[in-house]
Every structure is written in C-alpha cells, then in structure tokens.
Amino acid sequence: MNQIIGFIRLQQIDTRLDQVNARLNQINIMLENDQGLKQIIEQKKSFEQKVISSTKNLELSEQAVQNQLIKIQQSEANLYSGKVKNPKELQDLQTEITILKRFLSSLENKLLEAMIEVEEDQKVYELICSKYIDSEHDYTSRNAVFVEERNLYQKELEKLAAEKKAAENSLTSQDLFLYNKLRMKRGGIAVSTISEGACNSCGATLTPAQEQAVKSPDQMIYCPSCGRMLYAS
Ligand SMILES: [Zn+2]
Incomplete structure (x- = not known):
C-alpha cells in the first residue's frame, strides 16, 4: 500500500468513526433523558429510602417494647419472690410496676403506629414498582428502534477499530x-x-x-x- 492510499484509508475510517460516535452520543443522550422512565426511577429510589427508614423505626419500636417487657418481668419477679417483705418497699415496687406498664402501653401504641406506617409504605412501594415495570416496558418499546440502532453502531465501532489498526500499521x-x-x-x-x-x-x-x-x-x-x-x- 503506498503512503497516500494509507492516509486515504485511515481518513475514511476516522471520518466514519467520527460519524458513528456522534450518532451514538445523540442516541445515548436521548435515551438517558427519556423523562418518563427517569421520573419513576427517581420516585422509586426516594421511596426505597422511606421504606428503609420506616422499617428501621419499626425494629426500634419492637426492641423498645421488648426491653420494657423484660423490665416489668424483672420487677414482678422481684415482687413475688418473697424476698421483699418490707411493706414500704413492696408498695414502691407496685408503684414502679404501674409506671412501667403505663409506659409500656405508650410504647405499644408507637409500635402499632410504626407497623401501620410500614404496611402503608409497602403498599405504596408495590404500586411504584408496578408503575416502574410498566414504565420500563413503555420505555423499551418506545426506544426499541434507538436501542437497535445503538447496537448496530457499537458493532460497527468494533469493526472500524480493527480496520483502523490495520490502516495505521500500513503507515510509519x-x-x-x-x-x-x-x-x-x-x-x-x-x-x-x-x-x-x-x-x-x-x-x-x-x-x-x-x-x-x-x-x-x-x-x-x-x-x-x-x-x-x-x-x-
Ligand atoms: Zn484546502
């Protein structure tokens, strides 16, 4: 291959590479900016955080109720052990148990609220997920022609890269x-x-x-x- 033919071949390949890359950029920008899917992805992501936080809150509430039950059990065991005989001390223990039980009831209310919140969040999340699946399906059919075009160009890029290497090898x-x-x-x-x-x-x-x-x-x-x-x- 003489020198000028080598340059011409290389220029043809580079020009085609520039065209393909420019079109691929356009396609990628278009696919990335597809608002329909983008919005639902963001909504799904932000609601995932909400579910994580309400689930964490539920765990903490369950733990708090559990701890309170243990405290009550210990105080009651103490009360009925027969070891405490002083009426004043017995009275104090009774009062303590009453206070502990009152607080347990408020913790149980919080637990109930946390359970309801998680349940509602999960319902909403399932709804968002199903919307996401529909939206992804719409996105795929809406953009199928561009995705196919992108695949073809990507294949061409591989072919051009090999051709470019060969053309470059013909030059010093x-x-x-x-x-x-x-x-x-x-x-x-x-x-x-x-x-x-x-x-x-x-x-x-x-x-x-x-x-x-x-x-x-x-x-x-x-x-x-x-x-x-x-x-x-
Ligand atoms: Zn000129």
Missing part, C-alpha cells in the same frame, strides 16, 4: 504523527479530495500544475491554503 509512526496532528488542527479532516481544481475542504483553487501533481500517485501534495493532504478521487 512519523506519518501517523503528522496525520493525527493535521486531523486535530483541521476539524478531523487531514486528507481531502479535490474536484474541479479546488480543495474540497477549504475551497482553495489549485494551479494546473498542483492539480496534476495531486493526480500523480507518487507525490504527496498539501493544500496551499488549509494544509491538508490532497488526493484526486
């Missing part, structure tokens, strides 16, 4: 350096075609001698205006 590292520098400086186009005696990238007119030279396969001619490598297609 110095050639590649020059090509990449020019491509970067000139908006992705390092190699330009000519038509009717003018550079197709910048429109500069060539002299007949320059045009003739571009048509010769042995010479590398650069556009006198934009500096791109020229070839006659």
Whole structure:
C-alpha cells in the first residue's frame, strides 16, 4: 500500500468513526433523558429510602417494647419472690410496676403506629414498582428502534477499530504523527479530495500544475491554503 492510499484509508475510517460516535452520543443522550422512565426511577429510589427508614423505626419500636417487657418481668419477679417483705418497699415496687406498664402501653401504641406506617409504605412501594415495570416496558418499546440502532453502531465501532489498526500499521509512526496532528488542527479532516481544481475542504483553487501533481500517485501534495493532504478521487 503506498503512503497516500494509507492516509486515504485511515481518513475514511476516522471520518466514519467520527460519524458513528456522534450518532451514538445523540442516541445515548436521548435515551438517558427519556423523562418518563427517569421520573419513576427517581420516585422509586426516594421511596426505597422511606421504606428503609420506616422499617428501621419499626425494629426500634419492637426492641423498645421488648426491653420494657423484660423490665416489668424483672420487677414482678422481684415482687413475688418473697424476698421483699418490707411493706414500704413492696408498695414502691407496685408503684414502679404501674409506671412501667403505663409506659409500656405508650410504647405499644408507637409500635402499632410504626407497623401501620410500614404496611402503608409497602403498599405504596408495590404500586411504584408496578408503575416502574410498566414504565420500563413503555420505555423499551418506545426506544426499541434507538436501542437497535445503538447496537448496530457499537458493532460497527468494533469493526472500524480493527480496520483502523490495520490502516495505521500500513503507515510509519512519523506519518501517523503528522496525520493525527493535521486531523486535530483541521476539524478531523487531514486528507481531502479535490474536484474541479479546488480543495474540497477549504475551497482553495489549485494551479494546473498542483492539480496534476495531486493526480500523480507518487507525490504527496498539501493544500496551499488549509494544509491538508490532497488526493484526486
Ligand atoms: Zn484546502
């Protein structure tokens, strides 16, 4: 493969790669910004936090009731053990048990509220999950054509990457350096075609001698205006 053919091939591959990547970006932005699914995902995420917090609250309430029951059992065991005989102490124990039981009742009310909250949260969460499934289904059918397009482009990217490697291997590292520098400086186009005696990238007119030279396969001619490598297609 001679040098100019190598450059042309590489430029064709890079141009196609740029097109494919630009389209893939567009598709990805479009898919990511699909509001229908986005909203329900956010709603689901935020409600998951709510369920975690109400479930935690329920656990704490259960633990508090359990602890209170243990305290009452201990005081009652003490009261009926027969070890406490002093009437004043017995009276104090009775009072303590009454207070403990009163507080137990308030803890049990809180537990009941926590249970109701968890139950309601779970109902709402199930509703959100089913909405999410519907929404995901809608999203998939709405965007199927874009997802398919994306898959095709991703396959093409793999193919182009292999072709690019082969094209690069046909050039020296110095050639590649020059090509990449020019491509970067000139908006992705390092190699330009000519038509009717003018550079197709910048429109500069060539002299007949320059045009003739571009048509010769042995010479590398650069556009006198934009500096791109020229070839006659
Ligand atoms: Zn030019």
